[in-house]
Amino acid sequence: MRTEGRAKRLPRAVRERQIMDAAVDVFSRLGFHSASMDEISEVAGISKPMLYAYLGSKEELFATCIRREATRMMEAIATGVEPDQEPDVQLWSGLRAFFGFVGENRASWQVLHRQASTQGGPFAIELTDMRGRAVSLVAALLTQSTKAPATKLEAESLAAALVGAGESLADWWLDHPEEPAGVVAARLMNLVWMGFGDLVDGNVWHPPSRR
Amino acid sequence: MRTEGRAKRLPRAVRERQIMDAAVDVFSRLGFHSASMDEISEVAGISKPMLYAYLGSKEELFATCIRREATRMMEAIATGVEPDQEPDVQLWSGLRAFFGFVGENRASWQVLHRQASTQGGPFAIELTDMRGRAVSLVAALLTQSTKAPATKLEAESLAAALVGAGESLADWWLDHPEEPAGVVAARLMNLVWMGFGDLVDGNVWHPPSRR
Amino acid sequence: MRTEGRAKRLPRAVRERQIMDAAVDVFSRLGFHSASMDEISEVAGISKPMLYAYLGSKEELFATCIRREATRMMEAIATGVEPDQEPDVQLWSGLRAFFGFVGENRASWQVLHRQASTQGGPFAIELTDMRGRAVSLVAALLTQSTKAPATKLEAESLAAALVGAGESLADWWLDHPEEPAGVVAARLMNLVWMGFGDLVDGNVWHPPSRR
Amino acid sequence: MRTEGRAKRLPRAVRERQIMDAAVDVFSRLGFHSASMDEISEVAGISKPMLYAYLGSKEELFATCIRREATRMMEAIATGVEPDQEPDVQLWSGLRAFFGFVGENRASWQVLHRQASTQGGPFAIELTDMRGRAVSLVAALLTQSTKAPATKLEAESLAAALVGAGESLADWWLDHPEEPAGVVAARLMNLVWMGFGDLVDGNVWHPPSRR
DNA sequence: GATGAATGAGTCTTCATTCAT
DNA sequence: TATGAATGAAGACTCATTCAT
Structure with a gap:
């Protein structure tokens, strides 16, 4: 006050x-x-x-906030990623940086994740854009990996799923701060990467027998 | 009109x-x-x-909407799940039902996913609750599987990630309706379940060497 | 209140x-x-x-006011004018009607004359239009008279002068209400018509001699 | 800038x-x-x-502007008028000076005529005053002429009409700058003076017969 | 003397909500 | 029951005006 x-x-x-x-x-x-x-x-x-x-105006202010926080987060991640490594290492370092950022910037994260997506104004664009860039980045990573997904659509949808999993896990984590960032990040990395690995190895899960 | x-x-x-x-x-x-x-x-x-x-009041109305749509969705999923099967089959049938519902009830989904999460009012509670129930359900499924995650926290966080992946993929799908519901659902199932399988088998991904 | x-x-x-x-x-x-x-x-x-x-909105309200008052005044004048008479009689009856209206509708007149002309908004147009129509009408009257002004510009400018004289006299009259409407109207009619008559008769005033 | x-x-x-x-x-x-x-x-x-x-304050500033511009205009006219001549010559020279000033000082004129009259504040007084002085001056001129109007009221009202005609014609002229100031001024002079002349000569216009 | 920074007070406008018929 | 008519309360935004440097 x-x-x-x-x-x-x-x-x-x-x-x-x-x-x-x-x-x-x-x-x-x-x-x-x-x-x-x-x-x-x-x-x-x-x-x-x-x-x-x-x-x-209020809209301008909000858009500026989003831009600033998005930039900060993007920079934090970019700084964390190790660029010349294998795709898995890149993804891993990116995830770590992401969770690190969220842990230290709750408010930023809330603005970015919660508030911005719903509003129909001109900022929805900013946000959708940023999320789109994130998805594309991940999709590219998947595509570069030793055994890439078959289609572009598949890569993109998996990337979307991954990004959503990250967001959701970040939210969950904010309610369970007792776990360190690294542990949470590693858990997601494992889930996703091992699943992804199996996928491209042809280890496909399929329903028991019929169907 | x-x-x-x-x-x-x-x-x-x-x-x-x-x-x-x-x-x-x-x-x-x-x-x-x-x-x-x-x-x-x-x-x-x-x-x-x-x-x-x-x-x-408007808030009451909104909360009622959320409750109704959430119930409808829960029922659709409950109806779709095959209860006495193995956990993987249960998850799979649940996912199919989920994507099926979203595909046929865009408006419901938007209200549930997009609108409700943002608002700080009393309905956030309803929503958080429902989402919490979904996460718990999935966590229980994971725990029941042959090789359960070690800790409750681990199970829950993986469940949260899965739910988030589902939501995000559903959103992505609304923008790419050319793919049939089954395909999208299967993709997520594979990603998640194979990853999960490796996880509990001790097939852990870990960074190259040092560190 | x-x-x-x-x-x-x-x-x-x-x-x-x-x-x-x-x-x-x-x-x-x-x-x-x-x-x-x-x-x-x-x-x-x-x-x-x-x-x-x-x-x-405020602007809409104002525009509506202007339109209503302008219409009322136009109708009052139209009703007062004797259409199939000689131009002078038409002018005279118009003037009488005009002063009659102003006398009985001070507020209307103030809105029309004072307030509307200055504002730059969309109503300025309405007003300028109405005044323009009034000037054109008078100009047409002058042109129809037995001996019309030589050029269109001359007719129009004389009409503008006449309209302005009417407005100004109306304002003056509001501050000197002791005189009846008819007297004031007649005075203006005389001033203008006789002057106009001389003009077209070639009775031109000109400066004394030199220059 | x-x-x-x-x-x-x-x-x-x-x-x-x-x-x-x-x-x-x-x-x-x-x-x-x-x-x-x-x-x-x-x-x-x-x-x-x-x-x-x-x-x-803003009001003071505006009032000062009006005073300055009014003074400038009055002085321009006073300088233009030939004081020891017959009333008609005085009027004519005054009109010429007036139109000359308006032509060369559009902004001044707009402030004086358009902006000031509308505002209800304390400056309306300044403006009304100045206009009143102008009207009085013209009324005096009419009264001095060989055959003066019968009553003071008549003289004043005719003067008011003349001033209004001048203002209106000046406005019209700003929209039709193709005519030289002298021509416009002369036109008004003729209209008014000849009309006035007839008036005091007893050449009264009157409606056809009955009425 | 000169100014960037600061504000109190007010304007238009909208919306959830409720009488009175 | 059903509704047209009505309002209290609040929010975005602006402007004339003044400190403090």
Whole structure:
């Protein structure tokens, strides 16, 4: 809550960051619609006109938040991935980085995962885009592996499943923080990669006999 | 669009169903916040006071929608699952039923997956609950299998990952309807079950050497 | 000022008129910008949502007011004019009708003359149009008269001058209501018509001698 | 657009003029309400605090603008009028000066005629005053002429009509700049003076017979 | 003297919700 | 029962105006 009185004068860049932090906080807690500019400005410790002066309309602000958090996450992952290694190692390092990021940036994750996907506004695009890029990346990884999936559709759908599994597991993990990030990441890696390995080896599961 | 004139007197159950159908339609298209009671009543062909008389506040209405659709989906899956079979067969039949339901009930699925998770209100609870039940169910299945995961946490987290993979794949599928439900379901089944199989067989993936 | 309590239920048409009357009143007193929807709704004795439900946005409301008042005035004049008479008689009867209308509808006149011309919005068009039609009408009258002005530009500019003189005189008259409408109208008629008559008779005024 | 950097220190009078020029420009383009102090300060090339330091509140600034432009126009006309001549010559020279001024100072004219009359604020007074002085002047001229109007009211109302005709014709002229100022002025002079002449000569127009 | 940063107060507009018929 | 009519409350956004450096 903002303490009474006039906010101290701060250089523009600092204020902007302060505001964005507040916005990410509020958006992640309440979602886009329920978040009010009033509350954001209050949490940021400034008045509404400043909010508008610095970051434009509510939609613009939200989009900016998403972009910032998405970029931060992408960078965290990119930094974590070991690029010249085998596909499995790349995937593994990516997963570790992903869970690491989520663990240390709950609010970012909530904004990205929960809030953004639903809203029909112009940001849905940003988010869908980013998720699409993630899926494509994983699909490419699968395709590069020693034994690639047969069709592009298959690769993509498996990638989509994997990304969803990661998201869901991340959510689950937020409710069970007693496990370290590495363990959770490894579990998903195993599930997915071993399953994937069998798949391309022709070790296909099939229903008992008839059908 | 509502037809002119005074609505006929109908038995309560029928009216209620009519309204809920309209509500699910509107909520799935617009999301909770953007949906207006005005539009719902219009689509339902009744006046707003009736809406309130029958189904209470907007939040209550939404929660009721979620409950109904969740129940429908659960029942569809329960009906599809073959209960006395091996765990893998149960999972497989469950997945098939799930994708079957999603394919035939887009609106229900959208309400359940997209709209409900975001809203911070009291319905999040309903949804989280249902999802929790699904995860538990799958976890139980895994635990019953010949070689169960070591810990309860492991089983649950794998189940969460699986559920998330299913959701994500369902979404992906809605954008790629050219593939039949069975194919998509089978793909997920394979990925997950073979991975899972390796896992409990001690076939663990691990990073190259050092580390 | 609106008395406390809920407004009585009224049929739509009546309410609409009531609101428009209030709007014309407020707009004529304060002008478009300074008039607030709050005040209009208060004067109308209803709540703001009704205002919006019945008459749309502020701009729409204003445009509707202008259209209504313009139409009323046009009809008053059209009714007053004697169409099959000589041009001078037509002009005279038009002027009488005009001053008659202004005298009995101060608020209408203020909205039309004062408020509408300045605003840059979409209504400026309505107003400019109406004034344009008035000027064209007068110009046509002049052109039909026994001895028409030489050029179209001349006719139009004289008509513009005449219309302006009428408006200005109407304003002046509102501040000097002691004179009857007929007298004021006659005075303008004389000034203009006799001047016009001389003009076309070649009785041109010209500066003393040199220059 | 404001040039970058800190404004040079300038003598007060120069600064003030610079600001007023900007203000007249903006007010004439946008009208009182839509003009923002932000835009004025930007066009003037100074910061808002300076604006306030030099010229006070928005209302004060507007009033000052009106006063300045009104004075300029009055002086232009006063300079143009030939004072010791016959009334008709005085009127003629005044009209010529008036149209000359309008042609060369569109912005001033817009502020004076269009923007000021509408606003209900304290400046309406300034404007009404100035217009009143103009009307009185013309009325005096008419009264001095060889055959004066019978009553003071008559003289004043005719003067008001004449002034309005002038304003309206000036507006019309701004939309038809192809005609030279002199021609337009002469046209009005003729219309009015000849009409006036007839009037005082007893050449009264009157309706056909009956009535 | 000059300004970037800051805000109080207000405007339009919408929506869930409820009377009164 | 069924509804047209009505509203309280809130939210996004803007602007004239002023500190604090």
